[in-house]
Amino acid sequence: MTVKIDKNLCNGCGSCKESRCMLVCPGNLLYKNEDNQAKIRDKRECWDCAACVKECPRQAIAMYLPAEVGGRGSTLQAQDFGDKIVWKLKKLDGSIEEFNIQNKLLFNSNL
Numbered sequence: 740m741t742v743k744i745d746k747n748l749c750n751g752c753g754s755c756k757e758s759r760c761m762l763v764c765p766g767n768l769l770y771k772n773e774d775n776q777a778k779i780r781d782k783r784e785c786w787d788c789a790a791c792v793k794e795c796p797r798q799a800i801a802m803y804l805p806a807e808v809g810g811r812g813s814t815l816q817a818q819d820f821g822d823k824i825v826w827k828l829k830k831l832d833g834s835i836e837e838f839n840i841q842n843k844l845l846f847n848s849n850l
Contacts, residue, residue, distance in 0.1 A: 740785065740787045740802060740803050740804060740805055741779065741782035741783075741785040741787070741802070741803055742779060742782075742785060742791060742792065742800050742801065742802050742803070743800070743801045743802075743803060743814060744776070744777050744778065744779065744799055744800050745799045745800075745801070746774075746776055748797045748798065748799035749776040749777050749795075749797065749799035749800075750775070750776070750797065750799075751771050751774075751775035751776050751777060752796070757771075758771060758777050759794045759795065759796065760777050760790075760791035760794055760795055760800060761777065762794075763790040763791060763794045764790060764791055765786060765788060765790065766784055766785065766786050768780050768781065768784055768785060769791060777791075777799070777800070787802065789802055789815070789817070792815065792816060792817050793817045793819060793824060795817075798816050798817070798818055800816070801814035801815060801816045801829070802814060802815045802816075804828070809828055809830060810830050810831060810832075811831060812830075812831035813828060813829060813830050813831060814828075814829050815827070815828055815829075816829070819842070820842075821842060822841065822842055823839050823840060823841050823842055824839075824840045824842060825837055825838070825839055825840075826838040826839075826840065
């Protein structure tokens with residue numbers, strides 16, 4: 740698996756030297772290209788941790804899923820709403836499934 744970066748959505752987090760996805764990637768695999776957009780150095784090195792997917796404020800990064808999980812060509816995107824993260828599974832046939840997960844940080848603060 741690896742990530743897919745939508746160049747129509749990615750703005751490299753503006754004028755920041757390092758985009759948010761670059762800062763959270765544990766493998767140091769992301770960089771900004773000459774168009775100020777995030778790129779992955781080597782897709783084969785991706786750890787599939789989804790940190791960049793969750794961190795992207797523009798939902799420009801999606802993770803490809805193996806055929807066994809989501810079907811061939813499926814991608815997974817995340818959007819953080821503060822109290823929850825909404826994961827969208829987009830299948831090759833165009834269908835979308837959503838999964839709402841309570842934000843762990845907020846959940847733990849209620850203990």
